[in-house]
Amino acid sequence: MELFRIKKDIPFMRHALVFNVISALTFVAAVFFLFHKGLHLSIEFTGGTVMEVSYPKAANLEAIRKTVEGLGYTDNQVASFGTAQDVIIRLPAQKNLNSAEISEKVKSGLLAQDPSVKVQRVEFVGPQVGEELARDGLSALGMVVIGIMIYMAIRFEWKFAVSAIIANLHDVVIILGFFAFFQWEFSLTVLAAVLAVLGYSVNESVVVFDRVRETFRDRRYGKLATPEVMNHAITSTISRTIITHGSTQMMVLS
Known part of the structure; x- marks a missing residue:
């Protein structure tokens, strides 16, 4: 050709x-x-927490990112997942904190920003x-x-x-x-x-x-x-x- x-x-x-x-x-x-x-x-290799959240309307990724950073998780990944309403949040593993504590803290911060947010799933990728x-x-x-x-x-x-x-x-x-x-x-x-x-x-x-x-x-x-x-x-x-x-x-x- x-x-x-x-x-x-x-x-x-x-x-x-x-x-x-x-x-x-x-x-x-x-x-x-x-x-x-x-x-x-990335956390696929180092281990960490993956959260999938959904909003009734298009999510403001920048606002979500700032909220997560305000909680002390500066090394985060926030991106759309499938649709504009679905968002996936990736957080690296934290010392002295387990996945449940991290996800609850992030969930509380997101609810304070927008009460309509819903957590669809939470997964933890271990270091092993x-x-x-x-x-x-x-x-x-x-x-x-x-x-x-x-x-x-x-x-x-x-x-x-x-x-x-x-x-x-x-x-x-x-x-x-x-x-x-x-x-x-x-x-x-x-x-x-x-x-x-x-x-x-x-x-x-x-x-x-x-x-x-x-x-x-x-x-x-x-x-x-x-x-x-x-x-x-x-x-x-x-x-x-x-x-x-x-x-x-x-x-x-x-």
């Missing part, structure tokens, strides 16, 4: 050193922030469950990496597998580095998104590697040096890349 065709190969490899230096510096910075600051894990989810997430990532290496080694050769793992983990680590630097919350949804990014990266690697192999085998390109083959492979797949990632971005933005 092509949206457009570029007749002349773009000399990507001419600037390979610059690109590699930028990638290496970004990667090192991401690793540094991951170890120095760490990820801001959070640790289990974290282990499962890391296990999923590890199995994906191993699966990628096996697939790439079978379809191409081990050199392609190693380079694909380096390139794809580079993408994942940099994303995690941004989350560590800005202290954005890392939740199960974000973990799923990271695995999706890894899937897109693998897909892109397979397409480009396949074109590299075809170009090496094609007699029309027999006189091309390896950097020129790389340029041709990337240039000839740009249209497909733009269509794939562009359509994904449109769905995300919508």
Whole structure:
């Protein structure tokens, strides 16, 4: 599938050193922030209280957030849940307070703000469950990496597998580095998104590697040096890349 065709190969490899230096510096910075600051894990991983409340009319999320913060829970998440009338409140675990005490305190504060509020459910995620989810997430990532290496080694050769793992983990680590630097919350949804990014990266690697192999085998390109083959492979797949990632971005933005 092509949206457009570029007749002349773009000399990507001419600037390979610059690109590699930028990638290496970004990667090192991401690793540094991951170890120095760490990820801001959500309550799915750390444990905490989840409350679902409903209002007879559209809820004022900002007012609810201020009420919860006024009770001393500054590290909270308040968001619509399904409809504009339903709200989900996530609170991290508190020392010397159990889930029942936390939920009652928040319920009293919300009732003082709006007597029409109703608590639909209260759930508590224990630290042990959070640790289990974290282990499962890391296990999923590890199995994906191993699966990628096996697939790439079978379809191409081990050199392609190693380079694909380096390139794809580079993408994942940099994303995690941004989350560590800005202290954005890392939740199960974000973990799923990271695995999706890894899937897109693998897909892109397979397409480009396949074109590299075809170009090496094609007699029309027999006189091309390896950097020129790389340029041709990337240039000839740009249209497909733009269509794939562009359509994904449109769905995300919508």
